[in-house]
Amino acid sequence: MFELITNLDFTPFLLSFKLASITTVILFILCLPLAWYLANTKSKLKPYIETITALPLVLPPSVLGFYILISLSSNSPFGSYLDEVFDIQLAFTFNGLVVASIFYSLPFMVQPLQNGFESLNKNMIESSYIAGKSIITTIFKVALPNIKPALLTALVITFAHTIGEFGVVLMVGGSIEGQTRVASIAIYELSEGMDYTNAHIYSAFMLIISFIVLLSVYMFNAKQKQKLVGFK
């Protein structure tokens, strides 16, 4: 058993973690202002933006993957522009996987952050403005520290969801060893090739990691709720 594990190729896992880490960081930077805007705006555009950000939740991954692949391929105006001007090819590359993951995991970052911001006491936020503080200071010093459970949920679920990605990754990245062959693709190929022993080990590894990650989130959130309610 020990020999099996030591001989295991961990490259797909490392690729998955790399993809998930980069996607999570980029999505956090992009979604923080978007979630703040959606939580505070009274614009008529709000439901349209919310629908677009939620689409990846309901669209079949193959549909999403198909459109992303078409848009990124060098035959498309966007793909050929990137190729000609910047010499960047996205289809069937790791960078393409990052772009696809950003679309695919978008709702998992936006929605918890938006719900967290919406749950904040509006008077608390206004108190910060009255104190002379800018929106950015208010977000980082007051809003984010008061939505720690939502923040952690957004980060961890985005990370975990990107690791578990399959359909979009297969469509946009294929299975190129060391580049786009992430853990979920590797498991698919192992079971296709009837290598059930390694498929079992890979799957068990994914299962254990997912369980630990989710358990930590729920335990942290329970602790935070107790803190916010206070004790007398």
Add this chain to the structure above:
Amino acid sequence: MIHIDIKKPLLGVDGFMQLDINININKNEFIVISGNSGSGKTTLLRCLAGLEECSGTIKVDNILWQDNTNKLKVQKRDIGFVFQSDALFMNMNVLDNLLYVNNDMTLALRLLDMTNMSSFQKTMPANLSGGQKQRVSICRALMKRPNILLLDEPFSALDNNIKSKLYTELLQIHNEFNLTTIMVSHDLNEVYALASRHIILDNGIIKKDENLSELLNNIEVKEQIQLDAKILKIININNQKHAIVNINNKFINIKLNNNKCKVGDNLIILSELFI
């Protein structure tokens, strides 16, 4: 001097109405604004703070805070604001709530001392009582050393005992910091205990604007008062009938010399006044 001449369409209790306010407020006045729910009291306060949009002009000491083309940001207005609900920063302890506004430790400690909150410096807001939270809110509102203090029904959720202590503290702060204070309140006790001027709003317009010192001086001097009471229960103590009587929700035990009294009877009690 604060000059307010603003208009804003509002959804009141009886449908749409127009908040239409035109007043001048002198420096160091303590104004209490009252009126029915939905009459525009809180909106007036929020427009002055810059938290809500409205049309018209607001001028403070000849500085234009807003007209129909320009609007001074809420961050730039010289105000402190105490909200009705608890609006403390829940992630910071009491002292950090104050220092977040202005990193002036001397002022923070002085304010906490004035409001008897010195021993709660490291306490988190979730562990404070309602009265303690409002004391911290008042301290925090003053950390910017504002000239104008706005309070939106700050004591409405507190019991009478704590309220009267807070009146004293608020008046002391108002005087020591030379503030112009504008407070929204439904409670007439607060009007008489705190205000130098009382404004009553009705459907978005000023229905009454009265000077409290004149009003208090004109209250009739009395040496005797008449109280209405009701007998709730008649009990026997050492073969003597006693009536348990309710006077304004205070319960009093009165020895009865009249055997005709019964439960439910209304009484008139006369009392001499002296202190």
